[in-house]
Amino acid sequence: MRAVAVRRTGDTPELMEMPVPRPAPGEVLVALEAASVNPVDMGIAEGLLSMPHTNPLVLGVDGMGRVTEAGEEVRGLTVGDLVHGQFLRAPLGNGTFADYTVVTEFPDRGALQRVPDGMPAEIAAALPTAGMTALGALEAIGVRAGRSVLIVGATGGVGVFVVQLAAAFGAEVIATARPDADRWIRQLGAAGTVDYTTGDVAEQVRRTHPGGVDTFLDLTRDAARFGDYAGLVRDGGAAASVTFTAPPDLLTSERIAVTNFQMRDKPDLLARITAEAAAGRITVPIQQSVTLDRIPEALARNAAGGARGKTTVRI
Ligand SMILES: NC(=O)c1ccc[n+]([C@@H]2O[C@H](COP(=O)([O-])OP(=O)(O)OC[C@H]3O[C@@H](n4cnc5c(N)ncnc54)[C@H](OP(=O)(O)O)[C@@H]3O)[C@@H](O)[C@H]2O)c1
Numbered sequence: 001m002r003a004v005a006v007r008r009t010g011d012t013p014e015l016m017e018m019p020v021p022r023p024a025p026g027e028v029l030v031a032l033e034a035a036s037v038n039p040v041d042m043g044i045a046e047g048l049l050s051m052p053h054t055n056p057l058v059l060g061v062d063g064m065g066r067v068t069e070a071g072e073e074v075r076g077l078t079v080g081d082l083v084h085g086q087f088l089r090a091p092l093g094n095g096t097f098a099d100y101t102v103v104t105e106f107p108d109r110g111a112l113q114r115v116p117d118g119m120p121a122e123i124a125a126a127l128p129t130a131g132m133t134a135l136g137a138l139e140a141i142g143v144r145a146g147r148s149v150l151i152v153g154a155t156g157g158v159g160v161f162v163v164q165l166a167a168a169f170g171a172e173v174i175a176t177a178r179p180d181a182d183r184w185i186r187q188l189g190a191a192g193t194v195d196y197t198t199g200d201v202a203e204q205v206r207r208t209h210p211g212g213v214d215t216f217l218d219l220t221r222d223a224a225r226f227g228d229y230a231g232l233v234r235d236g237g238a239a240a241s242v243t244f245t246a247p248p249d250l251l252t253s254e255r256i257a258v259t260n261f262q263m264r265d266k267p268d269l270l271a272r273i274t275a276e277a278a279a280g281r282i283t284v285p286i287q288q289s290v291t292l293d294r295i296p297e298a299l300a301r302n303a304a305g306g307a308r309g310k311t312t313v314r315i
Pocket residue numbers: 038039040129130133152153154155156157158159176178196219220221222242243261262263302304305306307308309
């Protein structure tokens with residue numbers, strides 16, 4: 001089968017031929033139809049995740065496909081089922097950037113479920129990691145109707161779900177966006193935007209919101225700015241980073257609640273974000289759709305910045 005993999009961590013991802021994996025007890029073999037790209041894919045390729053792995057290491061954590069074989073002891077899924085989710089389990093190595101993957105019915109680090117009737121393959125593959133993160137992080141900082149939320153890094157894969165969900169919750173969304181994305185991010189639900197390339201974000205937000213904001217969510221890796229932005233949050237508010245950039249002194253703040261967000265109960269988050277998309281309450285903005293052989297390029301592009309929603313893969 002075709003697969004995009006690294007021969008060993010640290011190598012450049014490449015398209016290669018590999019044997020079709022065999023499902024062990026409790027696992028299913030899935031013929032993949034679609035996948036999507038996340039920053040964690042390059043992190044895995046570079047060996048940044050502290051999880052055991054096999055070599056060559058097939059990349060890709062998000063995917064959608066059809067169960068073509070069920071191993072012994074599989075109880076809930078049957079051959080023919082269409083499934084999607086975050087195919088993440090130890091050891092890493094059987095990713096979704098391939099014609100086939102094997103996955104446990106209940107992945108220990110991810111989440112897998114049946115695809116709702118009629119949901120297109122690339123939509124189902126775009127939702128898991130970014131959508132679960134968006135929903136979980138917004139709930140972690142208590143975003144709700146009547147409250148304001150500053151979202152830094154709002155234009156990427158996670159951000160496009162965060163903006164839409166926060167707006168749907170009835171919150172006032174202030175989102176960072178370069179000029180090319182300004183109109184689009186407002187259409188997704190932002191009430192106001194801040195261009196982080198033309199001046200200090202905190203200063204710009206202070207001008208429009210002199211009393212500060214209720215909540216702040218950081219989706220970037222800009223650790224140096226987290227404290228400035230958290231300083232905009234009113235007493236009793238909340239701030240979180242999804243990239244572990246919240247510094248230890250702020251984590252113990254008594255003024256505001258600060259967390260480094262870690263996803264919990266992924267199966268529940270996956271079911272809920274998928275339901276939002278299936279009901280049409282959120283859209284899934286796809287920046288580009290590539291074929292399997294173009295994944296190495298797409299990974300490099302994603303790592304270089306400029307994401308505007310999700311990059312999906314047709315397999
Ligand atoms: N904790 C978790 O469980 C979890 C789960 C999923 C993802 N993550 C992490 O969350 C981060 C975001 O993921 P993603 O999928 O949304 O990434 P992405 O698709 O690459 O998007 C990142 C976005 O941030 C923008 N950006 C970059 N630097 C910025 C800055 N200094 N200020 C404002 N915006 C900036 C980028 O646009 P420009 O390049 O045009 O500025 C891009 O639109 C990644 O680091 C990822 O690893 C964590």
